[in-house]
Amino acid sequence: MTLWYRGQLVGGISRAALTALAVALLAALFCFVRLGAVPFDDPGEGMHAEIARELLGSSDPFRLTLNGVVYVDKPPLPYALQAAVFTIFGTSETAARAVSAGAAVAAVMATAWLGATLLGPGAGASSPRSRGGLRSCSSGSRTADDR
Numbered sequence: 001m002t003l004w005y006r007g008q009l010v011g012g013i014s015r016a017a018l019t020a021l022a023v024a025l026l027a028a029l030f031c032f033v034r035l036g037a038v039p040f041d042d043p044g045e046g047m048h049a050e051i052a053r054e055l056l057g058s059s060d061p062f063r064l065t066l067n068g069v070v071y072v073d074k075p076p077l078p079y080a081l082q083a084a085v086f087t088i089f090g091t092s093e094t095a096a097r098a099v100s101a102g103a104a105v106a107a108v109m110a111t112a113w114l115g116a117t118l119l120g121p122g123a124g125a126s127s128p129r130s131r132g133g134l135r136s137c138s139s140g141s142r143t144a145d146d147r
């Protein structure tokens with residue numbers, strides 16, 4: 001038997017946190033399944049992956065380069081995260097897209113938590129859908145048939 005007291009599960013986990021976790025797991029399913037099924041076709045996608053790949057071989061973690069030319073148009077954090085994922089999983093389309101997919105799941109989770117905290121678990125579960133969070137995860141991803 002589960003005991004709830006003032007919105008808190010006895011043991012410290014709130015309903016809002018459980019709602020956010022459930023919605024995040026659903027969003028992860030949409031965002032991560034078949035993430036690398038399609039090769040890069042957008043020039044920007046390959047360019048950002050190449051910057052992160054070059055950052056792996058660099059001795060300076062803040063000096064971004066693209067084909068050896070200094071690249072100062074964007075902040076280094078996303079590239080450093082992408083390079084860290086490359087270190088763990090190797091360089092691939094899936095690894096290059098994982099940071100963006102993880103950020104999308106985090107945004108959906110934060111939206112669900114905020115909705116559940118302010119308006120209740122039902123609103124928290126539906127808030128990412130109403131704002132297009134889950135839709136953006138699934139519509140932004142392509143399938144191998146979309147080539």
